Amino acid sequence: MGELSKLPNIGKVVEAQLNEVGITTTEQLKNLGSKKAWLKIKEIDDSACINRLCGLEGALQGIRWHDLDNQTKQDLKHFYEEHK
Numbered sequence: 001m002g003e004l005s006k007l008p009n010i011g012k013v014v015e016a017q018l019n020e021v022g023i024t025t026t027e028q029l030k031n032l033g034s035k036k037a038w039l040k041i042k043e044i045d046d047s048a049c050i051n052r053l054c055g056l057e058g059a060l061q062g063i064r065w066h067d068l069d070n071q072t073k074q075d076l077k078h079f080y081e082e083h084k
Contacts (some may be wrong), residue, residue: 004029009055009065017041034060035079042083050080 003026004015021040023029029037034056042048051065053076058065068076 004059007059008063009058014041014052014055017045020044029056030060034076039083050077053080 002015002019002024004010004018004024005012007026007029010018018024018029018037018041021037021044023032023037023040032040034053037056038048038053041052054065054068054073057072057076058068061068
């Protein structure tokens with residue numbers, strides 16, 4: 001496992017998906033952002049769900065996705081509904 005799996009919410013499956021779409025470092029993930037990273041994953045895995053999107057955002061914030069603030073959760077839910 002690489003450096004991405006050291007982030008909260010990123011297990012070996014999500015890390016492998018991120019690697020597959022060209023995201024191999026924390027810096028790359030931060031520069032891209034959770035929404036764009038999720039869209040890239042969605043291109044290779046149509047089952048990518050809202051939890052994966054929230055997990056990516058939580059990873060960027062350094063917290064478990066369950067602990068995201070309500071405004072962020074609502075924003076991500078709206079984005080997910082537009083792109084699912």
